[in-house]
Amino acid sequence: MDIKSILAHYSAFEEKTLSNRFFKHKDIIRLITRLSLEFNVEQLGISVKGKSINAIKWGKGETKVMLWSQMHGDEATGTMALFDLFNFLQKENEIVNLLNESCELLIIPMVNPDGAEMFTRRNAQQIDINRDFLQTVTPEAKILRQARENFNPHFGFNLHDQTTLWSVDGTLKPATLSYLAPAFDKAVSINDVRKNAMLVIADIYQDLNELLPQQIGLFDDEYEPRAFGDNFQNAGTSTILIEAGGYHNDPEKQKIRQYYFASILSGLASIAQKSYTSQRIEHYLSIPKNTKQIFHILIHNVILNGIDVSVGINYDECPNSDGCSTYKTYSIQDIGDLSFCEAYATYEAKNHTLKGEIAFNKLANFSLVMDSVTLVSFENGNLIE
Known part of the structure; x- marks a missing residue:
């Protein structure tokens, strides 16, 4: 897949109504209602303040992939990239046909609509949803956890933003993107599930490093027992964390969203083509670590x-x-x-x-x-x- 060529035509599928980080639930609902009939929209539940949390299914393949964004209300880059992806999937091209035949996608944009409303990390109960897997006291955590159990995906994409102060070790450049195959235990072990996530990330890095040389890092893999990514990994879903960081003169992350979209598309292509099975863990481990310099x-x-x-x-x-x-x-x-x-x-x-x-x-x-x-x-x- 020629990522560079796809990005050269980004304006053809960029969702232009999402032009900054401050869009709200009503804005994405408007976009969801305009999706073509090939997308199956289902309301999974509601937030603390009664806003709908929706899942969109697409594709007829055997490999199930779940993507979710904006667990933290002020982390909007993944949501922008997902709506660009929706537009891209409505184009007629070879990669769309491949994904349609090979994968079934379940996409949950804006898991935390109440947080997005006020542009805050936490939900309306002041709880960090991504630290609520074990107790699941928040309705948003219950919805996300149940969605994975019902869909039982082979792969998951956990979409976040990180602080702009992360840099890439040895480069003194901002970590514009960071990737991680989250740990599933305190020992940071590697089983087949986590290994597959690592191999997909190695494929993504191979594609994106050419576009963002020395600006992609590997996020800290310390085990967090309350987090969704760590627990989904443990449950058998090969989970890929993508973090949007900083990029010069891009405060609203409109340039970063392009690279973010490219990361998602590259990962989906790796899964659909099964090219990750030819990758090596060493290529994942060689991605430079995040630092703060x-x-x-x-x-x-x-x-x-x-x-x-x-x-x-x-x-x-x-x-x-x-x-x-x-x-x-x-x-x-x-x-x-x-x-x-x-x-x-x-x-x-x-x-x-x-x-x-x-x-x-x-x-x-x-x-x-x-x-x-x-x-x-x-x-x-x-x-x-």
């Missing part, structure tokens, strides 16, 4: 307390009350030798005058000025543009 802002050569230092600044992103936008609060996260780090924005402060105070673990509240020209300025944690 990048900042949102890095300022070099700041004279502070009589010494020359670098200053690392990150922001916390929080939703506004309307759930349709966010605000960023910047704080000082490191001071000293940061020559081994990188950032989304880097400044050189040599010969600049510091106005204000730089204090570790405090809100950014300073300016750097030279000849009345401001290099960068913060006021009580706000970046002054």
